Amino acid sequence: MTEQRGRIRFSRAGVTYPNGTVGMKNLDLEIEPGEFIVIVGSSGAGKSTLLRAVNGLNPLTSGAVEIDGRAVPQREGRQLRELRKRIGMIFQDFRLVKRESVLTNVLIGRLAHVPGWRAMLKLWPQRDRDLAVKALERVGIPEKAWVRASSLSGGQQQRVGIARALAQEPAIILADEPVASLDPVTTHQIMRDLVRINRELGITTLVNLHFLDLARQYGRRIIGLRDGELVYDGSAKTVTDGDFREIYGRDFTEDDLLEEKE
Amino acid sequence: MFPERPARNWPLIIATAGFLAAMTWWSANGIGFSLIELLCNITGGGRLISESWPPDFSFLPRLADPFLETLNIAVIGTVIGGILSVPVAVLAARNLTLGRVVWFTDRNFMNVLRTLPDLFWAMLFATAVGFGPVAGALALSVFTIAVISKLWSESLESIDMGLPEAVRAVGGTWLQMLRFGAVPQAMQTYVSYALYAFELNVRASMVLGLVGAGGIGMILETQRANFEYERVALIVLVVLVAVLIIEEISEAIRSRLA
Numbered sequence: 001m002t003e004q005r006g007r008i009r010f011s012r013a014g015v016t017y018p019n020g021t022v023g024m025k026n027l028d029l030e031i032e033p034g035e036f037i038v039i040v041g042s043s044g045a046g047k048s049t050l051l052r053a054v055n056g057l058n059p060l061t062s063g064a065v066e067i068d069g070r071a072v073p074q075r076e077g078r079q080l081r082e083l084r085k086r087i088g089m090i091f092q093d094f095r096l097v098k099r100e101s102v103l104t105n106v107l108i109g110r111l112a113h114v115p116g117w118r119a120m121l122k123l124w125p126q127r128d129r130d131l132a133v134k135a136l137e138r139v140g141i142p143e144k145a146w147v148r149a150s151s152l153s154g155g156q157q158q159r160v161g162i163a164r165a166l167a168q169e170p171a172i173i174l175a176d177e178p179v180a181s182l183d184p185v186t187t188h189q190i191m192r193d194l195v196r197i198n199r200e201l202g203i204t205t206l207v208n209l210h211f212l213d214l215a216r217q218y219g220r221r222i223i224g225l226r227d228g229e230l231v232y233d234g235s236a237k238t239v240t241d242g243d244f245r246e247i248y249g250r251d252f253t254e255d256d257l258l259e260e261k262e
Numbered sequence: 263m264f265p266e267r268p269a270r271n272w273p274l275i276i277a278t279a280g281f282l283a284a285m286t287w288w289s290a291n292g293i294g295f296s297l298i299e300l301l302c303n304i305t306g307g308g309r310l311i312s313e314s315w316p317p318d319f320s321f322l323p324r325l326a327d328p329f330l331e332t333l334n335i336a337v338i339g340t341v342i343g344g345i346l347s348v349p350v351a352v353l354a355a356r357n358l359t360l361g362r363v364v365w366f367t368d369r370n371f372m373n374v375l376r377t378l379p380d381l382f383w384a385m386l387f388a389t390a391v392g393f394g395p396v397a398g399a400l401a402l403s404v405f406t407i408a409v410i411s412k413l414w415s416e417s418l419e420s421i422d423m424g425l426p427e428a429v430r431a432v433g434g435t436w437l438q439m440l441r442f443g444a445v446p447q448a449m450q451t452y453v454s455y456a457l458y459a460f461e462l463n464v465r466a467s468m469v470l471g472l473v474g475a476g477g478i479g480m481i482l483e484t485q486r487a488n489f490e491y492e493r494v495a496l497i498v499l500v501v502l503v504a505v506l507i508i509e510e511i512s513e514a515i516r517s518r519l520a
Binding site for chain 1: 427428432442449
């Protein structure tokens, strides 16, 4: 883990989709290693575009993203794979191989680290198995290792998703609406897991959220996007309702909050 | 208020029905198909059936070896074809292929395989390796590739691309994306199609026997040529039972996979 850093720098970065939609406009942003960042904005504001630009799932159409001083390659290939190796990603819909065991799902996080033929035959080296088990222990479900992914609850599936990311020994974790398909109780558990892992391991963590109260509660630094542009960048402690109004371009309602307001 | 039912497109409905009726009338005329003649001559078919009844069960022991040969031909054809159809299907699936040129080439390759009939392949391989079961098995391999790759490439196109993207996101290669992202989602349909292809192959190996590709079809052809209709009836019965058994087994396997 000597190489772990995880500094991200966007410079004049832009994404225009083939259909003309602007997903990111002239973004300048610097993220320090180990930061925990929550990205907010209404749907279509470019939250996913930003995350997916970090690991090259969405290529930029202008400008650049750098990770630890190395530009993110803008096309598929060995260099991009080399970079993705150290970037974990967590998805709203978990994206697990439902028919496979939890352990195999976590080992998918090791794909880029093991020889190709071993992965194809699922002959995972012992060191990688150990890492996968450790990742499962860190999210608190080692006893589920041999269970089929499809038989887990939503919260447990998302924990497997987190374990898969951890198994990569990542410098950065990208979480794209990680709690959007979970109930409120599980939502808080998953958010606490993400915060704890960020503190314990110092992995730079970027989380997309659309609930304002969650952003306030768990974010340390909040980034607000609106129509692909950066409209807010500041501490979660000092963010005001006025700032949120500015980010959303409207008054926010109960729909924007996870918990009901008393 | 409940909205009024939208007006139907009567001209289109009438035109479609008229077109179908005209096509049917034209085709029936073309081949001299007439219901009245059919009803008058139906007794001729009855004669053939009465001559083939009852099936000659004393002939059954002599069917054992050719029948096993038919199964062997079908198994080899399904295994070889089943393996080779995997890359053919993957490269023909728009969401997984390696670029437009590869996709286009593979699609057309598949179309050629499908367009040429299995009898053609049997003749082709018979001239290459000689008449016999090996030629039959090779012809069925091609036939199996044609069947499975067409059906399975469509299943592959309908998978959820979220998981393959997740494999990409951890730094996985194209092959790993297939192995862990795409194939697990379509594994069940693959097994279904392979079993279906096996069923078709047992049936097809009867036809292939007609051109000397061995198996039960060859016996069928000799008995038919000697007007031994009671034996022909037995052979047809045996194949029917075999196909029904195979279907039962594959149904059981499929339901267990779900």
